[in-house]
Amino acid sequence: MATLHTLSNGVRVVCDPVPGLETVALSVVAGRGARFEDEARSGWSHLLEHMVFKGAGDRSAREIVEVVEAEGGSINAATGYERTSFQIRALAGGLELGSAVLADLIQRPVIDPTDLTREKQVVGQEIAEATDTPDDVVFEMAQGAAFRDQALGRSILGTDASIAPATQETLADWRAALYAPQTLIFAASGAVTEDEVLKLAERDFGQAAGKPIPDASPGAFTGGTETASKSLEQANLVFLLPAVGVRHDDYFPLRLFAEILGGGMASRLFQEAREKRGLAYAVDAYSETYADTGILGIFAGCAAKDAAELAKVAAGEIQGLAERVEPAELARAKAQLKAGMFMARESLQARAEQAAGQVLLFGRLLSTAEIAEQIDAVEAADLARLGASLLAPGKAAVSVLGPKAALKAADAFQNALFG
Known part of the structure; x- marks a missing residue:
């Protein structure tokens, strides 16, 4: 222990x-x-x-x-x-x-x-x-x-x-x-x-000395659009929404939301954007969390002509998941999240890094049983609450890099999600 x-x-x-x-x-x-x-x-x-x-x-x-x-x-x-x-x-x-x-x-x-x-x-x-x-x-x-x-x-x-x-x-x-x-x-x-x-x-x-840099200023999600036209074979798209930090009660709902949205081959984005519509080879969702703030992100690579349509699909899947999650997909996401976290613990380097991260963020060590309990406690209502909080500010950060025809995907995502 x-x-x-x-x-x-x-x-x-x-x-x-x-x-x-x-x-x-x-x-x-x-x-x-x-x-x-x-x-x-x-x-x-x-x-x-x-x-x-x-x-x-x-x-x-x-x-x-x-x-x-x-x-x-x-x-x-x-x-x-x-x-x-x-x-x-x-x-x-x-x-x-x-x-x-x-x-x-x-x-x-x-x-x-x-x-x-x-x-x-x-x-x-x-x-x-x-x-x-x-x-x-x-x-x-x-x-x-x-x-x-x-x-x-x-x-x-x-x-x-x-x-x-x-x-x-x-x-x-x-x-x-x-x-x-x-x-x-x-x-x-x-x-x-x-x-x-x-x-x-x-x-x-034991003799190390020095005065630490003061704590960082709180992060503030500003949102906005960054596009760049470049002669590439594919358009590269990133869509970000403001989310919670790792210390927040909605940390695990955020992780599960991202998993259901685009965490694997059974995810909503993979099935809709790739399997059903053939809009992209690579498309996934993820969460990035810091001490006090975080983001929900989607990355996709696609043909320039499909970029705007893919942006609309991404926005639609976020809205749909914010409205309803199926019991089976929530259970599957919980299993995937626990498997990923616990499999990582079979790597000694990951164990040491995880332990250090827990001490930095929480001042203590978290047991696998405690983590599993917190994941299993997440309910559909928690994802609905999180989904509402993701959309409430009416802000997104969107970046598009690729052929000029793809740049309209930025407005397409913003308009589909916020009108």
Whole structure:
């Protein structure tokens, strides 16, 4: 059974032993990310994540990966809007080395000025690559329309202009605030013991210091339309509606609403848009939730000539689901949601990440039984209430990228949904 502890400096520690395994997963997660940046520092959290791997403690960039891989391990990191995560996977017995390496990355990166100049160029190439990928661009457009003039509406990567001013000194200051101990979760799963985990957490993170960046401003869904004409084989469409955050009572109704709407091959959108009408090969719905706000989203790729019709179908399916859900599809969605969440727990890295996320958001660990109980408690009336709240503001964020003929899909969706 997983346990939660707190060190004297505020670092929280999760120990999650899984008997019978020969490997471990360690995630050290900071509860800060791109959402905590002002516009002038846009992309700094992601740039910092790159930079810590260029040298930390007494190890060079090459030595960081070589020492981990020499023990059969792997190392990775990711920057999100609300958290930054550093991950180690290793054989049993590799936790001590993994903890020491991650402690250096998070607390003692070198941030050499020459490496920083070079890494800005690398990140610039990453930004350029995303700009050349229609799937990435259309989601960025929709996110920007949904949360205009807010950190949630800006790219996690930042821009060439926003990362250019970062220096060794300013990035070091940003690190101290971004990875402050009060925001850190040390979560270990697999072939571990509580005594070992607590000992290593205290040894490697017990002296961590720094004052965290203040909490982010509440997110406000603004809505709007972003379209761009581009010579592509397909039109790329994203439709977003304002939804609830992960702490809201309607979190699981939102997840189930998205599942029924477009979560799989039996979903309403897949059956109506693809199987019945042949309007799209790819069409799905999803929910994205943050601490205080969220979105219900639909993505589709289709021929330009079908974009407006597909937009109308998407709007119609949202309205129809808001009005009525069939008992069989609600039961199926519950089974799918539980299966997805519980299957993920069979991955040690996912277990560690899930545990860290629960502590960040709720200050405690949630059992699988508690999660299942909350999912099973959702009724049709809860989805009807959620559906009404999705439509009540009369706002949507729509992005369309593709041939000019597809751009009319933006107005088609807005008009079909709100008149």
